[in-house]
Amino acid sequence: MSFDSLSERLPPVRGRLMENAALAPFTWLRVGGPAQALFIPADADDLADFLEATPEDIPVFVMGVGSNLLVRDGGLPGVVVRLGPAFGKIAALDGAQIRAGAAALDKKVALTAADAGIAGLEFYSGVPGTIGGALRMNAGCYGAETSDVLVEAAALTRSGERVTLSRDDFGYSYRHSEAPEDLIFIEALFQGRPDDPAAVKARVDDITARREETQPIREKTGGSTFANPDSPVTHPDGRKSWKLIDAAGGRGLMVGGAQMSELHCNFMINTGEATAADLEGLGEEIRRRVREDAGVELRWEIKRVGVNA
Ligand SMILES: Cc1cc2nc3c(=O)[nH]c(=O)nc-3n(C[C@H](O)[C@H](O)[C@H](O)COP(=O)(O)OP(=O)(O)OC[C@H]3O[C@@H](n4cnc5c(N)ncnc54)[C@H](O)[C@@H]3O)c2cc1C
Structure with a gap:
């Protein structure tokens, strides 16, 4: 498949612009077709100039490190933007604040906060994405x-x-934001609270260890x-997807090369040769079973x- x-x-750029660029290697699930064009901007001005000059009918989609992304087998028409190192800076500021570029890895943000004795961002050590993805996904x-x-x-x-x-502009709910779909986040400011660096680091290490035990983090998965x-x-005793999937017989279920993990049955895995259609088909079968069961x-x-192939 090619576009x-x-x-x-498309306008001239200072960064890198490639046509029919494979996306699968840039996603955790390792499936899907190419981007019609892939743009890695040199910096925020390069990206702003590109967006201004690109005709409005050409769709633009931004990705992080693809840890929450299933690219369909036919690929993505239009331009896919990946933010490069210019967007990866992290700084600890006075007043227990952290400023981070949208391409910064969540885990690095957690570690920078720990080094600076800033508590509250430890949870980012458990999320294998970027700050841009975190802002979009809450x-x-x-x-x-x-x-x-x-x-x-x-x-x-x-x-x-x-x-x-501002935070309120995001209209956040559980793993969801109401921020306009076409926004490309470039930087974020976070507020933590002062604490002993060793104590913060111990909590980061604890989260890392819990992840290793409970999630198939070395598999091709999308979380x-x-x-x-x-x-x-808000509801610690509320309904959990994994329990509903387990009760509906979804643990270990396979469609083609796609499988619901035996270790954590709300995680789907590409066992090797899965297509995006296998993975999406498995997800829809799970939804059907849970709908019927519960x-x-x-x-x-x-x-x-x-798009589909
Ligand atoms: C093993 C594993 C464990 C996981 N555990 C967790 C967990 O505990 N908690 C959790 O919340 N998530 C978890 N996830 C899911 C995932 O890591 C998060 O959703 C993460 O925030 C996605 O970030 P990303 O950079 O990979 O974004 P991508 O997957 O590349 O993109 C996800 C979405 O964010 C948007 N996006 C990305 N960058 C930007 C930007 N700069 N501006 C605007 N929009 C942007 C994309 O357009 C897309 O809609 C897990 C995933 C895996 C593979």
Whole structure:
């Protein structure tokens, strides 16, 4: 599968612009077709100029490290933006604040906060994505999430205008944000609280160890496939997707090369040769079974993008 060239319609850039670029290697699930064009901007000005000059009918999609992304087998029409090292800076500020670029890895943010004696961001050590993905997904774990620590974020609109969003502008709920889909986040400011660096680091290490034990983190997976029907942050005793999937006989279920993990049955795995269609088909079969078994409509947490082959 390959797309027509877009080069005649795209402006010159300082960063890297590639056509028919494979995306599967950049996602945890390792499936799916190419991007019609893949753009890695040199910096925020390069990205803003590109967005301003790119015709509006060309779709633009931004990805992080693809830890929550299922790219369909036919690939993604339009431009996919991946933020490079210029967007990866992290700084600890006075007043127990952290400023981080959208391409910074969550785990590095947690470790920088720990080194600086800033508590509250330890949970990021359990999320294998970037800050951009965390802002979009309200990422979190073990009772804490992005909305608890976010002060504000800078973003570019589809036309390249720079805007600032406060935490409230995100309209956050469990693993979900109401922020306009076409915004590309470029930087975030977080508020923590002062603490002893060794104590913060110990909590980071504890989260890392718990992950190793309970999740198939060395597999080709997309993390939780479905959001919990009730937020564990606000309803600690609420309904959990994995319990519903287990009760409906979903643990270990396979479609082609796709399988619901035996270790954590809300995690779907590419066992080797899965296609995106296998993975999406498995997810829909799970939704059907849970609907029949418990009358609950599971909501996809993994973002499915692109077109079928
Ligand atoms: C093993 C494993 C464990 C996981 N555990 C957790 C967990 O405990 N808690 C949790 O919350 N999640 C978890 N996840 C899911 C995933 O890590 C998070 O959703 C993460 O926030 C996604 O970040 P990403 O950079 O990989 O984004 P991607 O998967 O690349 O993209 C996800 C979404 O974010 C958007 N996005 C990415 N960057 C930007 C940006 N700069 N501006 C605007 N939108 C952007 C994309 O458009 C897409 O809609 C897990 C995943 C795996 C594979």
